[in-house]
Amino acid sequence: MSTLETDPATRRVPPLGGFNRTLLGIELMRVLRNRRTVIFALAFPVAMFFVFGSGDQGEQKVGVGNVAAYIMVSMALYGGALIAAATGAGVATERAQGWSRQLRTTPLHPVAYVLVKALVALSAGVVAIVAVNVVGAAKGTVDLPLGAWIACGLTTLVCILSFAALGVFVGYLVPGENAMQILGPGLALLSFLGGLFIPLDQYSAVIRDIAYWTPMYGVAEVARAPLTHELPWFAIVNALAWLGLFVAGAAWRMSADTARV
Template sequence: MRAYLRFELRRLARDPRLMLFTVLGPVVTYAVFSSMGADGDRFDGLNDAAALMVGLAGYGAVAGVLIVGASVAQERALGWLRQLRVTPLPSRQAVVAKAVVSMLSAVPAVAAVGVAGRVQHHVELDAGRWAALLALMWLGTVPFALLGLAIGYGFTPQLAQPVTFVAFLGLAVLGGLLVPVAYFPAGLRHLAHALPTYRLAELGWRSVAGLAPTRTGLGVLATWTVAFAGAAVLAYRRSTARG
C-alpha cells in the first residue's frame, strides 16, 4: 500500500488543477475581498480578515478533496481500476489510499490562505493555534473525501464533473464559506449549521480563537462521514459489479 500511496502522491503533485482551484483561486479571492472588508469589525469573536481566511481555506480544501476523489470516475473509464484489481493490492487498501490522498490535497489550500492572512492582514496566531488550524481542518475533510469517492465510483466521467461542481458550490455557499452565515435568513442559517462545510469552517474559526471544537459540530461531521462512507461503499460495490 505504501508504494501505491507514493505513486498517488506523485500524481497529485503533478496535477495543475489543484494549484489553480485549491491554492491560487482562494488566495486571490482572499486578497481581493479581505481588503474590501477588513475594517476591524468583529465576526463571531474574530475580525473580518481572520474569519474570511478560515472560510476560504475551507473553500480551497473542499475543492481539492472533491476533485481528487471524483477523479476516480476518469480512472474507471481508462481501465486503471481493473488493472489495480489484478495486483496484490487489496481493493479496500486502494480505496483507503485514494481517500488519504484526497485529504492531503486540502493541506496546501489551508497553508496558502493562512500565509496570505499572515502577510496581508497580519493575522497573528501562536504556533499551537496554527498547528491546530491545519490539523483540524485537514481532519474535517474526511466526509468530503468520501463524498468525492462516492461521486467518482457512482457516475461516469461525463456526469462526475458537473455533479462534483454542483455539490461543491452548493455546500460552499450554503455552508457559509463565502458569505457569513450571520447574513443568511433564519431558515438558511439552520440549514447551514447542519452542513459539513459550516462545521469544517467552525473547526477553523474556533482554532483561531483558541477554543476547542464543539460536540455539536463534531457530531454533524461524524454523521455526514457515516452517510458519505455508506454512499462510497455502495457506489464502489456497484462499480465493481459492473466490471
C-alpha cells in the same frame, strides 16, 4: 536483457501490500498537475481570501484572532474540500477506465490502494490549506496565535476527509469524468450556505435555519473552533452525520460495483 529470479518458489511478495513512496508521489502529482483542480482548489481560495479578507473589518477581533484569520481558515477548508473531492472522484474514473482491474493484476492490495488514495487526498488537502495559509501569513493582516493557527490547520485537514468520501460517492453516481463539473459548483453553493464565503449572521433567519442542516456548516464550525473557541453541539452532529452519510454512500456504490471488478 536482465531477468529476475525465475524460480517461482523464491519470488517475493512486496511489503505493505505494494504501498510505496513512488506510488504516492505519482498519485499526488496527478492531482496537482490537473489544471482545473489547481485553479479551483488553490488559486481561487487564495483570490477569495484577498477579496474577503481585505479592508478594515479584517482587523476586527474574533475569538483568539481576527476576521482575516477567520476568512483564511474558511478559504483553506474550501480549497482542501475541493481537492479532496477531486481525488475521491478520481477513484470512480479509474475504475471506469479499467485501471482498478489492471491494478488487481499486480501485487497492490486493495487496502493499500484505498490507503494511498486517502493519503493523496490528505496530502493534496495539505497543499491547498498551506497555500491559503502562506498567503495569509505573507499578507500580514492575519492575527492568530501560532498554536491556534496549527490547530486550525489540523482540524481543517480532518474535516476535508468528509469531502473525499463525497467525491468517491458522486464519482460513482455520475458516469465519466464529469463528476467535478457537479462537485465544483456544488461545493461552492454548499460553501455559501455553510458560511464559508459569507458569515451566517449576514443571512436571513430562514436561510440560516436551512444552512445549519447543510454539509459545509458543521465542518466549518469544527475547523474554526480553535480560533473562535465556539462549537455548537449541532455543528458536531452535522459534521459527523454528513461524514457518515458520505462514507456510507461511497461504500454502497463501491460495493455495488465490485462484482464487475
